[in-house]
Amino acid sequence: MSTEAAFAPRAGFIAPEIAAEFPGLRLVWAAGRARGGASPAGVRRRLRGLSDRYRGSGVVSMRVKPVPHAFRAFYRQIGLDPDVQRIPSEEAAVARLLHGEFRSAGLTSDACLVALLETGVPVWALDAAAVDPAGLGIRVATAADAAAPSGCPAPEGSLIVADRARAHAVLFDEPAAGSAASRAAGPVTLFAVGVAGVPDIHLEEALWLAADLLSRG
Amino acid sequence: MGAVTHPRQVQGGVGIPLPLPVAPGQPADEAAARRSLRDQIARLERELADAFVTAYPMGGLPQPAPAAAPPRLLGLGELEQVRDDLAERLAAARITIRRRADEQAEKRRALELMLLRPAEHKFERIACRELGEPGCGVWQVRPRLGLIGMLMGWWQVKLSSGCPLPGGQGPARGRPVARCTRRRPCVPC
Numbered sequence: 001m002s003t004e005a006a007f008a009p010r011a012g013f014i015a016p017e018i019a020a021e022f023p024g025l026r027l028v029w030a031a032g033r034a035r036g037g038a039s040p041a042g043v044r045r046r047l048r049g050l051s052d053r054y055r056g057s058g059v060v061s062m063r064v065k066p067v068p069h070a071f072r073a074f075y076r077q078i079g080l081d082p083d084v085q086r087i088p089s090e091e092a093a094v095a096r097l098l099h100g101e102f103r104s105a106g107l108t109s110d111a112c113l114v115a116l117l118e119t120g121v122p123v124w125a126l127d128a129a130a131v132d133p134a135g136l137g138i139r140v141a142t143a144a145d146a147a148a149p150s151g152c153p154a155p156e157g158s159l160i161v162a163d164r165a166r167a168h169a170v171l172f173d174e175p176a177a178g179s180a181a182s183r184a185a186g187p188v189t190l191f192a193v194g195v196a197g198v199p200d201i202h203l204e205e206a207l208w209l210a211a212d213l214l215s216r217g
Numbered sequence: 218m219g220a221v222t223h224p225r226q227v228q229g230g231v232g233i234p235l236p237l238p239v240a241p242g243q244p245a246d247e248a249a250a251r252r253s254l255r256d257q258i259a260r261l262e263r264e265l266a267d268a269f270v271t272a273y274p275m276g277g278l279p280q281p282a283p284a285a286a287p288p289r290l291l292g293l294g295e296l297e298q299v300r301d302d303l304a305e306r307l308a309a310a311r312i313t314i315r316r317r318a319d320e321q322a323e324k325r326r327a328l329e330l331m332l333l334r335p336a337e338h339k340f341e342r343i344a345c346r347e348l349g350e351p352g353c354g355v356w357q358v359r360p361r362l363g364l365i366g367m368l369m370g371w372w373q374v375k376l377s378s379g380c381p382l383p384g385g386q387g388p389a390r391g392r393p394v395a396r397c398t399r400r401r402p403c404v405p406c
Contacts, residue, residue: 063266073259078288158287171288
């Protein structure tokens with residue numbers, strides 16, 4: 001089955017109190033299948049090509065571009081300082097400047113990185129076995145989440161990515177150990193988060209890119 | 218009942234005001250105030266980003282102290298605090314930019330005087346960075362022909378070529394490795 005046929009992004013739920021505060025906040029998720037293991041030569045070549053696009057001056061002026069600005073403004077509005085806890089696209093760009101390249105860290109991680117670099121929208125991969133089939137969404141963590149032995153360090157009141165059963169990650173943070181997709185081949189659940197000012201097409205493009213690279217390499 | 222209308226929000230271009238969403242259990246006034254604060258925060262963030270880009274070639278802006286906090290829904294007071302902090306940082310950034318721009322203008326004036334009357338500014342140096350220019354060249358007033366120029370009062374302004382490459386241009390295939398033939402090693406600036 002081709003990626004296009006299998007790829008079906010779905011809108012995740014946003015808790016009403018969050019949707020009222022942030023009407024532009026969206027989570028889109030899709031089920032996919034990862035080939036796993038190390039990235040094939042094509043993906044590593046693509047990462048090298050993307051590395052060549054990033055220069056110091058471009059990274060400095062990145063924050064005035066529409067998509068990074070949208071994420072930075074949203075970070076401020078949820079109590080994060082994007083100069084301290086960088087938005088995902090800036091985090092990747094700074095890592096590129098520090099290391100001199102985008103380092104390959106396995107196909108799953110690389111696919112999410114390529115999607116982020118191409119669109120500015122962060123994508124994460126979860127182990128599909130750990131995710132409720134009804135899908136993912138964003139809600140406020142409760143005391144039960146904080147006390148749950150799921151491994152997600154979500155303090156009460158924080159914004160989290162969760163399904164009906166459990167919390168998987170603090171918003172914009174890496175997934176908890178029990179939820180993150182492994183390097184092995186198998187089904188994964190990809191999700192991307194968009195905020196006001198980020199076009200829907202960027203979210204779908206990011207998810208499609210990651211799903212395509214994960215399935216075909 | 219708790220809905221606020223926004224005059225600019227229209228449905229299908231007919232001009233019917235739509236109610237903006239209000240969080241459950243939240244008074245309309247507070248919701249409007251929070252919305253206004255979030256807009257102000259977004260605008261201040263944009264202006265701070267512009268200031269950051271402007272200040273970067275001048276030496277950058279001080280970074281805020283690291284503080285770990287999870288993402289959360291901020292209360293009215295917290296949003297005001299974020300807005301006020303951003304406004305303070307923006308004001309401080311603009312002062313820094315203005316001060317550095319004044320310093321650069323002063324250095325440019327000094328350079329013009331050096332170029333006009335080199336003999337009145339013997340051995341003075343102005344780095345390109347002080348002028349807000351890239352590179353590590355240095356404008357300096359030096360005597361023409363060394364000691365003879367000093368004795369005769371022949372002064373000139375020279376721009377040094379800047380830092381040498383850290384490792385040179387590297388050995389090229391089929392080309393002999395160039396070696397420094399100076400008696401004294403080069404001093405990187």
